[in-house]
Amino acid sequence: IDLHSAITPDVFKHRFKSYMKNIEPNEWVTGGNWDHEHWGGLLPTRQWIDEYTVDNPVLVSRVDGHMALANSKALEIAGINKHTSDPKGGVIVRDSKTGMPTGILKDNAIALVSVRIPENTVEKRNRILNTAMKHAASVGITQIHDMCSWKDLNTYRENKNSLTLRIFALPWYTNWKRLIQLVREDGYGDNYLRWSGIKAMVDGSLGSRTAWMYDPYLDDNTTSGLVRITDTIDFK
Known part of the structure; x- marks a missing residue:
């Protein structure tokens, strides 16, 4: 919706x-x-x-x-x-x-x-990708950066020969070891699909009043935001 x-x-x-x-x-x-x-x-x-x-x-x-x-x-x-x-x-x-x-x-x-939402099937992922590419083309978008899941990256890779949209993929930071292995095996991608970074959310956002601040928010003095990454083991 x-x-x-x-x-x-x-x-x-x-x-x-x-x-x-x-x-x-x-x-x-x-x-x-x-x-x-x-x-x-x-x-x-x-x-x-x-x-x-x-x-x-x-x-x-x-x-x-x-x-x-x-x-x-x-x-x-x-x-x-x-x-x-x-x-x-x-x-x-x-x-x-x-x-x-x-x-x-x-x-x-x-x-x-x-985590309770059922995973999409491969067929549905492919349909979603094709629908998204058609919509992007209809409004003149030719390239995107996608902070994606590992399954999304795999969907892009499986469809790399039929992509009509240039995609720069940045998988979630917990996948950094897998990304390193992917680079070793397959380089950084090609002109249509590339990967060379990760996405992490250290804190929240201003609009949600969760961006981490030194002082409480002026319109909500009960909070100064929060830290999302609470364990450095994720980076080891």
Whole structure:
């Protein structure tokens, strides 16, 4: 679901109402790209979308990827409730009166739900790639940088002879050893697909109020952000 142009809470909700008409029960709803700054900064909650998504788990990301909204079904599948502790480097946003999760998950807390989403099949990954390349071409985009998963990189490699988009891939930092081995075996790629770096998120983002600061945020003095990478063993 695409929520980028949802400029009011009502439009946000209506997008879900319309989108869910064509979704099978139990199918995960992902995507998002929403921005709460469009309507003044009020964060969406699971109550906004629960009535339209009773039979489907939902996890939709904010435009920066550092915050996401999960509906009640997704929280239930992940086992998240008022007693669930915040993970290191993440925040489960809670209702100030009841302590119940609002559905908003920040940074490392997003993974509590995202790990429950079934992996796409190879065939579906290929379809997604072809759809993305056609859309990119339709708007004049010829080259991208993608901070991708290792499976995404493999999808690019498996389709390297049919790429219509130049891709500079930067896999997640936990794959750095595999990337070194790939460079040894296959160099840095070619003119259409290259890899020579990694992506890491040391802290959060300004839009999600999780970028790590010396002092608390002026509009939220309860936080000065957070550190996502909490164990240096990831780099050893």
